[in-house]
Amino acid sequence: MFVYGRNSVEEALKDEIPIKRVVIEKGKSNRFLSQIQRAKAKDVLVEYASEYELVKLAGTQKHQGIIAEISLPPTVYEKEEDFTDWEKLQYVLMLDGLTDTGNVGAIIRSALLLGVDVVVLPEDHSARITSQVIRASAGAIYKQPVLYVRNIVRTTEKLKSLGFTVYGLDMFGEGTLGEVTLQKPLCIVVGSEDKGMRRMMRKSCDQMIRIPTTGKLDSLNASVAVAICLWEVYKTQTGGRS
Template sequence: MRRNERHEARANKHTAAVGDIHFYDEGDLGQLIEASPNPLVLILDCVQDPHNFGACLRTADAAGVSVVVVPKDKSSPVTDTVRRIACGGAENVPIARVTNLARAMDKLKELGVWLIGTADEAGKSLYEMDLKGPVGIVMGAEGEGMRRLTGERCDFLAQIPMSGKVPCLNVSVATGVCLFEVVRQRL
């Protein structure tokens, strides 16, 4: 193997997509939630960039997310790029593609999952929230954030405290911060 081939093989070692992706729908949410002793749900409201979607799936897998819920429309499909960026997360974490995100959120609430939406204008910090029980983290789209109906379905809104001058974080970075705050609190 030549030097460049070795470098490419090493560089791609952690980015290969392996296995099949299993999609679920709104009707499967009960089964997915009941199968988890302390469910952690990630809801992505119209995340359209495949790199962001892949990074969110990778982080969801690392954090032990029970299911990722996305709307069928206005969201990135699971492309080869998404699979590559997710490093196996797309194959390991159940993905529920739902027709009506607000209705799916109502179903999750009926199943006992508290929904915490992220919003820059929220008055309470994510770090002040009790995230130890069944919880769903709701992330808005790049640029626009959560849609109005999505935000109205959340039980609570929280912000990630920011010390610098940038107005917000990238959705995949914010997803990592939120999911691992749940993990930290549950340890």
């Protein structure tokens, strides 16, 4: 797969991500001297191509003149059985059917910055980790564990057996964020952008909570709502200190 843009390529080069090659738009090498230096230091092949060829490889015109061909980040667990750190978890974010790659990438970035141990997604009806997700995460995907599971309802039951409280984030929740005490170990569940949380997932939550707003629009963007909720947990745990 290809990642594109200065930040995404820079993060890939900084971390232990298997990189096959870096491709730079002809005539723009002076813009990417540090990336070229890092690539050569890691014995990564650096190639040059036309703008047309970069668009064809990246699948977008937003490549900023640089792309990298990589393997999937090792932080992404596509097979549930490969994840073995269940007993170490204290803070889980679960995305029930989010398909917008921009939202998922932004959520992964917020999760890393605000202390989430792992982001869990269902194998079906969910965005996969693509170059768009990697770019939207601004490199956070290389540090934030992401786990795909076969059945997220069953996963919440597993978390409950480990002492977790499961909170669903919903605009009609009976509890209000800021008034409900969110203590670890906990799991925050967020529904899809258009349909919200699925019925069985809602039933699996211990409590539904909402973010208070003016109500002048139907709801917040999914990634914004998640960031607000994660900040509230972070503030509770740290007092807002970095």
